[in-house]
Structures are given as structure tokens and as C-alpha cells.
Amino acid sequence: MSEVTVAQLAKVVGIPADRLLGQLVDAGIQAKGLDDPISDEEKSRLLSHLRKSHGKQGKSIVSSPSKVTLRRKTVSELRQPTASGRSTPSRRAPVGASKTVSVEVRKKRTYVKRSAVETSEAALKEAEEARKALEAQAAEQAKIEAEALARRNAEQERLHAEEAAGRLKAEQEAKAAEELRQKEEKLRLAAEEEQRKQAELKRQEEEARKQKEAGRTAKPRSEPKKPAESKGPGKDSRFARKELHVSADKRGKRKKRQPPGARRRGRQGAAPENQEHGFQRPTAPVVREVLIPESIAVAELAQRMALKAAEVIKVLMKMGMMVTINQPLDRDTAVLVVEELGHTPVEQKDEDVEAELLSADEDSEMLGEAVTRPPVVTIMGHVDHGKTSLLDYIRTSRVAAGEAGGITQHIGAYHVDTKKGTVSFLDTPGHAAFTAMRARGAKVTDIVILVVAADDGVMPQTKEAIQHAKAAEVPLIVAINKIDKEDANPDRVIQELSQEEVIPEEWGGDTQFIRVSAKTGEGIDELLDAILLQSEVLELKAVADGPAVGSIVESSLDKGRGPVATVLVRSGTLKRGDMIVSGREFGRVRAMFDENGRSVKSAGPSIPVVVLGLSGTPEAGDDMRVMSDERRARELAELRHERQRDTRLAAQKAAKLDEMFSKMAEGETQTLNVILKADVQGSVEALKESLVKTSTDEVKVRVVASGVGGITESDANLAVTSGAIIIGFNVRGDAGARRVVEEQGIDMRYYSIIYEIIDDVKKALSGMLSPEIREEIIGMAEVRDVFRNSKIGAIAGCMVTEGTVKRNNPIRVLRDNVVIYEGSLESLRRFKDDVSEVKAGTECGIGVKNYNDVQPGDQIEVFERTEVARVIE
Incomplete structure (x- = not known):
């Protein structure tokens, strides 16, 4: 390869020339300017240096090139003849007849190492696989x-x-x-x-009759006689029956009236001759099976029988019931109507519809594996026997100090993590008014702890708690409390409980008796051991995974948070965001708190939590379950709400009828109307039950309205309308309610202890009772002789044998100990003097007013009447 300059190499490589000069100096190559030449050997040294600087040492491009390229060049000459003639050996061509061409052939061949070829093929293969x-x-x-x-x-x-x-x-x-x-x-x-035509026809008949009687119906002989028009059921009553008047020769010749659209159909094609419809009248009445729920409206009942509502109303009117088309009927009345119309009634239970809605969710409840759960323990007993104080010592808090009057008014739910294990406690009130609340506590509990004070013994609510535990078939553990007192006598408590068939294990029974002291803590560990031992015997298990199912322990209405419910989870896990339904209420769990007010995200079996997010306050004791979606929960809640509303309306109607008949038979009954508002649902139920029990045959308590939350202006207006008194238990009235109370003079009272409510209501009822009339015999006189005078009548000479005879008191005349007259004295004399009274052993003369048939031997009984105010016990 020929040499190149530094500038040319930088341009080929694509980097700045200054940077290339620096790299050449680092590689040990002497290059001072851009025009200095660089040989192939220097290029190889530069490349080796760059490879080493990038971590690729040991590889030399010069010593072992991956490919070698060889170039060959050959030159040859070709003689090219001219175009004028061909070259022959005998005949020599002239000079310039042919020319010689030099041909240069260059060959280039590249040889590649086998390893490089293999590496290239592997890379291509990997690239293909990656692609x-x-x-x-x-x-x-x-x-x-x-x-x-x-x-x-x-x-x-x-x-x-x-x-x-x-x-x-x-x-x-x-x-x-x-x-x-x-x-x-x-x-x-x-x-x-039709009614108008009938009325017009009658009027015309009446006018014709009057004209005939008056003689104004005669016509002149010259006038042709018109055919008489019969307006009534005479010889020709076809007008009254709306028949056609067709002459005999034209009858049957009229064309049949074509239905609308017949001409249009006729253009397209001829209509078939047989125009009869395919419906055939049934040969026998259609008997249907009609589903009858607990309450059904008249219109819906008629629809299920395929009849008009007017026919159902007609049957009900024959039965003596005036109803409207939308009025609900109870099941018994609907059955009578269906049977009267010839159909078969079938009882439809709302529980079946509810079970159908719950079927899909109940199947998923049993999918999980049952695991051991903590026991749910209910503490029961009499008032002031130390139930809350005992629980207070266990969970090291001060609950009893915050209760009104030192007694528990609500059900408290707590779970305690002890050294022995986790235990959930339900603290129920001990007063007699909270029987229903204690009964709910026994239904959701596994073990009942009966707290009995060692210095007080077995009391009425103690016996009641024993009955609830036995009815629920729940094991019982007796905690004899207050053993630290000087007058404590635990043996007497054991003796009294044995009379109630609660036998201790020491005497051969099956009940554990633990002596404890809520003040000093003595016996608390033994009580926890007994609870956990009993729970191991019961083998308490529940499914922890899956939708939660539980019970409402208590519910209330908080002004800032809305409806608040205390839920005890029985199985599954309740999570924040679950869609739940309880009774008539439903909603999504927005927040959950434990008994100490701390926020929690989930609650497993046997754990009580406070839940926010329901649409209203559910009834204490209602079941709670998690639904799969909001639509199903809403349908179930609306079904329950509608069923309760219909039941309440039917009950109110029956109550009004019964009240009317009772008033007709026995006379007017005094009624005390009450509007009751409380802080929690359990207190409302307990108060309603207690107030209703105070009623007698003469005076009754009627709870006009009840609810959870403060007293509102609508409650005060309802009290004005119904003449009721307002009772607030641990709640107060708002500004609007107080204004109406002051203007109308309504009796509104606040209470925090249930004893005071019951006592005041009893006093009010006692004031409504008519006083009791008592008779007391104060004297008895025996008739010895009768003196008759024409002016003053018969005067009986008597001897006072008992007591004192007083002139102004009523008397009775007895003959052979039978009352023959009751009246008053007209005169009472001692000799010739009028006296006011005569004592025993003294003779006197008695004149009986308006009665002259007094005979010797009769007895005159003198008595007096006194009024005694009655009191409801």
C-alpha cells in the first residue's frame, strides 16, 4: 500500500487531525506535521497501540493478518489485421496493412484465514438466530x-x-x-x-210517556202516519240493542267491510279466501300457579293471574276491603283472592330469593383451609358484679371509669393479646333492660364467663345469663369476683349456683370455677388458662382466606364519620375496600379501626373492628358478609328493605284494626306516645323493649319513632303532631329541635342512665291511671222495729251493733245478708234530736231515702269510699 500523509489518514479515518497527531505520538511514531508521510508499518504500529489501549493486548495485526491480497499484472501483444484484405503466406501484405495492440491483464486474488471465515460464519449464524x-x-x-x-x-x-x-x-x-x-x-x-246513551234513552222515554198522557201525541188524518219509534224494550227494541235495520230483500247483499290496507294488498295479489285467525278459545278455564310473597301489590297480583286490576279490586270489595291498585296485600288476603278467582296460590318465601342472591358468594366461602382461630368470650353477670373491671384489669385500661353511673350501657368488643394467646372479649350490660343485648352476645360467642360477686351471690340477671348460655349451648366458666372483700363468701356462691344446675368440677360437674379479684389481679392467670383450655377442647377453627362473614355487635351514627358499626368477623378476612351488606344496609369499607382507634387494613376470624362506609346503621345482631360486587349487594339490601317495609305496613294496618275493635269493645285506652333517640342501635332496642313492658291493660306506651343519632327538628315536629314526649339517651337536640320544643311546649328530656328513664315513664303512666276506689264498712245497725208515718214515711228503730253510723255516708240495706237496696240516709235521730253520727251500742232512728220497705230484722250497712292512686311496679 502506498504511503499517505497525516491529513489524508485523518480524513479517511474520520477523526480530527490534531487528535490523530496525538495518537501517533503516543504510539511512538515521529510525525510533526500534517503533511508528513505515514507508511504501512507505522499504520500497523498505530493500530496495535490503539488495540492495547482498549484492552486487546496480545493481538498483532502485522504478524497475523486475517487476509492477504495478491495482485498480478501481465502484458501481451496482439496483431490486428487491416480491413482491406486477409494475410496469406504466399502473398505478403503491403507495409501498413496490419497493426500490433498491447494488452495488459491485471489479476487480484484475496486469501482469507480459515479461522476468520469460521468466525464470520458463526457471527452470521448468531445474527440470523437473533433476527x-x-x-x-x-x-x-x-x-x-x-x-x-x-x-x-x-x-x-x-x-x-x-x-x-x-x-x-x-x-x-x-x-x-x-x-x-x-x-x-x-x-x-x-x-x-253507554251511560250517556242510556240516560238519553230514558229521558226520551219519559218525555214520550208524558206526551202520551197529556194527549199531545195525536196527529191530523191528512198527515201520513209515521212508524212509531220504539225507545225502549217494546215490539221493536233493535235500537236499544244497537242492531242493524236492513230490509228483508237486501239482507245478506251488503258487501263486507274491507279492513284498512285491503285495496293495497289487492293490487299485489288476491287475498286468501279464509280470513279467520288461528286463535281458538280454550275449552276449559286456565288455572295458573300464582306465586304469593309475604306482601304483594294489587296490580302485581292481577298481572300474575293475567287479569285486570279492576277484577281483583271487585273481588276485594265483595270481601269488604276498599283498596287501591297500588295498595299492598298481606299473604293471607292474597291467597283468598287467588282462590276466589280460580287459580292456585303458591307461597313464595323471600328467603328463597335471598338465598339465590347469596348462593354465588356462599360457594366461595368454603374454598379455604380451616385454621385455628382465637376464642370469642362473652362476660355476663349482674349489675355491679365487676364484669367490666375484670376485663379492665386484663387489658390494662380504664373502661369502667368512663361508663355512666359506673355501669355498662353498650356491648364492648375487644381483642387482647396475652401471654397465653389472643382472646376476643364481649362485655355485655348486666341490667334487666339489656336482655336482648345479652342474648345477641351469647349467639356469637364461644365461651361464656359468668361473673358473680362473692359478697352478693346469685342475682336475677345472673340466673338470666345462665339461661342464655344454656339456650345457646355454650360452655360456661364461673368467675367468683371480689374475693378480696372482708364479707366475701365464695362457698355460698357455689351453693347457690348448684341450685341453678351449675355444678363445679370439684363436685363432679363440668363447670370450671375460678376465684378472682379484679382489684388485686388474683386468679387472672388461672382464668386465662381456663379460657384457653376450653378453647382447645372446642377445637375452634375458621377459614381465614376468602370473603368475610361476621355479625354486627353494635352500631351508631357519628356526626363526623357517618354510620359506624362494630363488626365481629366469624370467618374469612375483612379488608379495606370490600363491598359488604348487613341487613338493609350496604356499602364499601372505607376505613377500619380496632378498639383503641388505630387504623387497620384487615381483620381475620374472631377479631372485632369498627367499620365505616355503610349506607346506614344496621340492626345490632344482623349478619355481615362480603359480596362479590356492588350490584348484588344493592339488590340484597333493597330486597330486605322492601320486605321489612311491607311487613311494617301490614302490621300497622292490623294494629289499627285491632285497636279500633278493642276500643269499640272495651272503651278508650290511655296511651303515652314516646319518641326515642339514642346513641347506638343496641340501646334503642333495649329501651323500646323495656318501655313496652311497662304497659298495662289501661295505659300503654307507644313508641311513635325511634332511631340512632341526635334529636332533629323533624323529630320535634313529629312530637307536636302525635302529642308525644321526646326521650334522648346519651344524645342532645339540635338548634332547630330546641326552637320547636320551646315554641310548642314539648316535653323533651335527656338521660344517661336507663334506670331513670324507666322510673320516669312509670311515674307518667301511674298519673294516667284512674285512681282505685276502695270501700270500707264503718258501721252496722240492726232494725228492731219500723214506725210508719204518712208525712215522713217509714222510720226504722235500730240498734247500732258495730262501728259508727254517719249521716252523710252511703248505706246498703241487707236482708238475710243479701243487698236489697243501696242509697243514702234521709235522717238520723237520737230520740227527738237530729245527730250526725251514732256509735255502737246506742239506739237511733234511721230514715232511708226513697225506700219505705224496711222490715224488722234487716241490717243497715254504712260505708265510705276512698280513692287510692295506683302505681305501676
């Missing part, structure tokens, strides 16, 4: 994108189809409703037209 892999990856990615696009298109088509089907169904329903309305309107107009 194929990239093409396969691109094809796979394109396939995945095509499938995703197809799925999206299919989903969009399905949604469009569902939307179109929904619109079509709505249009069909609207069209059917419009057609039904038009038919009913046509029938109504036809009926009105």
Missing part, C-alpha cells in the same frame, strides 16, 4: 395485542348489546304500559258513552 428470535418475539407480542384488542372489542360489543337489550326492554315495557292505558281509557270512554 429470528426478534421476529418470533415481535410475532408473539403482536398476537397478544391482537387477542387483547379482540377481548376489548368483545367486551364493548357485549356492553353495547346489554345496553341495547335494556333500552329495548324499557321501550317494550313503556309501550305495553301505554297500550294498557289507552285500552283502559277506551273502555272508560265507552262506558261513559
Whole structure:
């Protein structure tokens, strides 16, 4: 290769000339300017230097080139004859007849090392494989994108189809409703037209009759006699029956009226001769099986029987019921109507519809594997026996100090991580008013701890707790509390409990008795050991994975957070964001907190949590479950809400009828109307039950409205309308409610302890009771003789045998110990003097007012009436 300058090499390589000069100096090549020549050997040295600087040492381009190129050059001469003649050996061509051409042939051949060829082929092969892999990856990615696009298109088509089907169904329903309305309107107009024609016909008949009687119907003989028009059921009553008047010779010759569009069809082709429709009237009545839910509207019942609502209303009117088309009917009434119309009623239970909605979600509940869960322990017992204090010591807090009056008003749910293991506790109130709350606690619990004070013994609520535990078939552990007191007598407690069939293990029974002290902590460890031992015997297990199922322990309405519910999870795991349904309420879990107010993300079996996000406050004791989607949860909640509303309306109607009949039979009953508002749902139920129990045959408590939350202006207006008193339990009235109360003078009272509510209501009912009339015999006189006078009547000479006879008191006349007259004294005399009273052992004269048949031997009984105010116990 020929030499090149530094500038030319920099231009060929494509780098700046200054940079190339620096590289040449680093390689040890003497080059001072851009015009200095560089040989092939120097180029090789430069290349070796650059390779070494890039980490490719040991490789020499000069010593072992990958390919060698050889160049060959050969020169030959060719003689080219001229165009005028050919060259012959005998005849020599003239000078200049041919010319000689020099031909130069250059050959270039390149020899490549075998290793380089193999390396090149391997590189080409790898490149080909890489290209194929990239093409396969691109094809796979394109396939995945095509499938995703197809799925999206299919989903969009399905949604469009569902939307179109929904619109079509709505249009069909609207069209059917419009057609039904038009038919009913046509029938109504036809009926009105018929009534008008009948009235007009009667009027014309009446006018004709009057004209005939007055003699004004005669016509002159010259006038032709017109045929008489019969307006009523005379010889020719065809007008009344709306028959056609056709002469005999033309009958049968009229053309049949063609339906609309017949001429147009006639142009296209002849219509078939047989124009009859294919419908045939059934030979027997159609008997349908009609599903009857717990409550059904009149219109829906008629639709299920394929009848008009007017026919159903007619049957109900015959049965003595005035109803409207949208009025709900109870199941018994609907069954009677269906049987009266000749169909077969079939009872439809709302539980079946509810079970159908829950079937898909219940199948997924049992898919997980059951694992051991913590026990749920309910603490029960009498008031002030130390239930909350015992739990307070276990979880090292001060719960009892914050309770009103030192008693528990709500159900408390806590889970405690002890050295012995995790235990969930339910603390239930001990007062008699909270029987329903304690019953709910026994339903969701695994073990019941019965707390009995060693200084007080077995009390009424203690016996009640034993009954709840036995009814729920839950094992019982007795904790004898307050053993640190001086007057404690645990043996007496054991003796009294044995009379209630609670036998300790020491006596051969199956109940563990633990002596504890909530004040000093004595026996707490033994109590926890007993709880965990009992839970091991029960082998408590639950499915931890899957949708959660639990129970509502308590619910309330918080002003800042909305509906708040305490949930005890029975199985599965409740997570933040789950869609839950409980009773008539549903919603998505927006937040969860433990008993200490700390936010948690999930809760497993036997763990109580506070849940936010429900649409309302559910009933305490309702089941809670996680639903797969919001639509299913909404349908289930609406079904339950509608069922409860229909049941309540039916019950109110029955109650009004029963109340009316009772008033007709027994007279008016005094009623105390109450509007009850409380802080939590459990307290509302307990108060309602306690207040209703205070009712008697003469006075009754009627809870007009009840709910959770503060007292609002609408509650005050309802109290004005119904004449009720407002009771607030741990709640207060807002500004609007207080304004209405002050203006209208409503009785609104606040309470924080349930004893005071029950006592005040009993006092109010006692004031409504009519006083009790008591009679007391104060004197008895025996008639010895009777003196009769024409002016003053019969005067009985008597001897007072008992007590005192007073003039102004009522009397009874007895003959052979039978009352024959009841009245009053007209006169009472001692000798000739009028006296006011005569004592025992003294004679007197008695004149009985308006009664002269007094005989010797009769007895005159003197008594007095006193009114005693009655009190409800």
C-alpha cells in the first residue's frame, strides 16, 4: 500500500487531525506535521497501540493478518489485421496493412484465514438466530395485542348489546304500559258513552210517556202516519240493542267491510279466501300457579293471574276491603283472592330469593383451609358484679371509669393479646333492660364467663345469663369476683349456683370455677388458662382466606364519620375496600379501626373492628358478609328493605284494626306516645323493649319513632303532631329541635342512665291511671222495729251493733245478708234530736231515702269510699 500523509489518514479515518497527531505520538511514531508521510508499518504500529489501549493486548495485526491480497499484472501483444484484405503466406501484405495492440491483464486474488471465515460464519449464524428470535418475539407480542384488542372489542360489543337489550326492554315495557292505558281509557270512554246513551234513552222515554198522557201525541188524518219509534224494550227494541235495520230483500247483499290496507294488498295479489285467525278459545278455564310473597301489590297480583286490576279490586270489595291498585296485600288476603278467582296460590318465601342472591358468594366461602382461630368470650353477670373491671384489669385500661353511673350501657368488643394467646372479649350490660343485648352476645360467642360477686351471690340477671348460655349451648366458666372483700363468701356462691344446675368440677360437674379479684389481679392467670383450655377442647377453627362473614355487635351514627358499626368477623378476612351488606344496609369499607382507634387494613376470624362506609346503621345482631360486587349487594339490601317495609305496613294496618275493635269493645285506652333517640342501635332496642313492658291493660306506651343519632327538628315536629314526649339517651337536640320544643311546649328530656328513664315513664303512666276506689264498712245497725208515718214515711228503730253510723255516708240495706237496696240516709235521730253520727251500742232512728220497705230484722250497712292512686311496679 502506498504511503499517505497525516491529513489524508485523518480524513479517511474520520477523526480530527490534531487528535490523530496525538495518537501517533503516543504510539511512538515521529510525525510533526500534517503533511508528513505515514507508511504501512507505522499504520500497523498505530493500530496495535490503539488495540492495547482498549484492552486487546496480545493481538498483532502485522504478524497475523486475517487476509492477504495478491495482485498480478501481465502484458501481451496482439496483431490486428487491416480491413482491406486477409494475410496469406504466399502473398505478403503491403507495409501498413496490419497493426500490433498491447494488452495488459491485471489479476487480484484475496486469501482469507480459515479461522476468520469460521468466525464470520458463526457471527452470521448468531445474527440470523437473533433476527429470528426478534421476529418470533415481535410475532408473539403482536398476537397478544391482537387477542387483547379482540377481548376489548368483545367486551364493548357485549356492553353495547346489554345496553341495547335494556333500552329495548324499557321501550317494550313503556309501550305495553301505554297500550294498557289507552285500552283502559277506551273502555272508560265507552262506558261513559253507554251511560250517556242510556240516560238519553230514558229521558226520551219519559218525555214520550208524558206526551202520551197529556194527549199531545195525536196527529191530523191528512198527515201520513209515521212508524212509531220504539225507545225502549217494546215490539221493536233493535235500537236499544244497537242492531242493524236492513230490509228483508237486501239482507245478506251488503258487501263486507274491507279492513284498512285491503285495496293495497289487492293490487299485489288476491287475498286468501279464509280470513279467520288461528286463535281458538280454550275449552276449559286456565288455572295458573300464582306465586304469593309475604306482601304483594294489587296490580302485581292481577298481572300474575293475567287479569285486570279492576277484577281483583271487585273481588276485594265483595270481601269488604276498599283498596287501591297500588295498595299492598298481606299473604293471607292474597291467597283468598287467588282462590276466589280460580287459580292456585303458591307461597313464595323471600328467603328463597335471598338465598339465590347469596348462593354465588356462599360457594366461595368454603374454598379455604380451616385454621385455628382465637376464642370469642362473652362476660355476663349482674349489675355491679365487676364484669367490666375484670376485663379492665386484663387489658390494662380504664373502661369502667368512663361508663355512666359506673355501669355498662353498650356491648364492648375487644381483642387482647396475652401471654397465653389472643382472646376476643364481649362485655355485655348486666341490667334487666339489656336482655336482648345479652342474648345477641351469647349467639356469637364461644365461651361464656359468668361473673358473680362473692359478697352478693346469685342475682336475677345472673340466673338470666345462665339461661342464655344454656339456650345457646355454650360452655360456661364461673368467675367468683371480689374475693378480696372482708364479707366475701365464695362457698355460698357455689351453693347457690348448684341450685341453678351449675355444678363445679370439684363436685363432679363440668363447670370450671375460678376465684378472682379484679382489684388485686388474683386468679387472672388461672382464668386465662381456663379460657384457653376450653378453647382447645372446642377445637375452634375458621377459614381465614376468602370473603368475610361476621355479625354486627353494635352500631351508631357519628356526626363526623357517618354510620359506624362494630363488626365481629366469624370467618374469612375483612379488608379495606370490600363491598359488604348487613341487613338493609350496604356499602364499601372505607376505613377500619380496632378498639383503641388505630387504623387497620384487615381483620381475620374472631377479631372485632369498627367499620365505616355503610349506607346506614344496621340492626345490632344482623349478619355481615362480603359480596362479590356492588350490584348484588344493592339488590340484597333493597330486597330486605322492601320486605321489612311491607311487613311494617301490614302490621300497622292490623294494629289499627285491632285497636279500633278493642276500643269499640272495651272503651278508650290511655296511651303515652314516646319518641326515642339514642346513641347506638343496641340501646334503642333495649329501651323500646323495656318501655313496652311497662304497659298495662289501661295505659300503654307507644313508641311513635325511634332511631340512632341526635334529636332533629323533624323529630320535634313529629312530637307536636302525635302529642308525644321526646326521650334522648346519651344524645342532645339540635338548634332547630330546641326552637320547636320551646315554641310548642314539648316535653323533651335527656338521660344517661336507663334506670331513670324507666322510673320516669312509670311515674307518667301511674298519673294516667284512674285512681282505685276502695270501700270500707264503718258501721252496722240492726232494725228492731219500723214506725210508719204518712208525712215522713217509714222510720226504722235500730240498734247500732258495730262501728259508727254517719249521716252523710252511703248505706246498703241487707236482708238475710243479701243487698236489697243501696242509697243514702234521709235522717238520723237520737230520740227527738237530729245527730250526725251514732256509735255502737246506742239506739237511733234511721230514715232511708226513697225506700219505705224496711222490715224488722234487716241490717243497715254504712260505708265510705276512698280513692287510692295506683302505681305501676
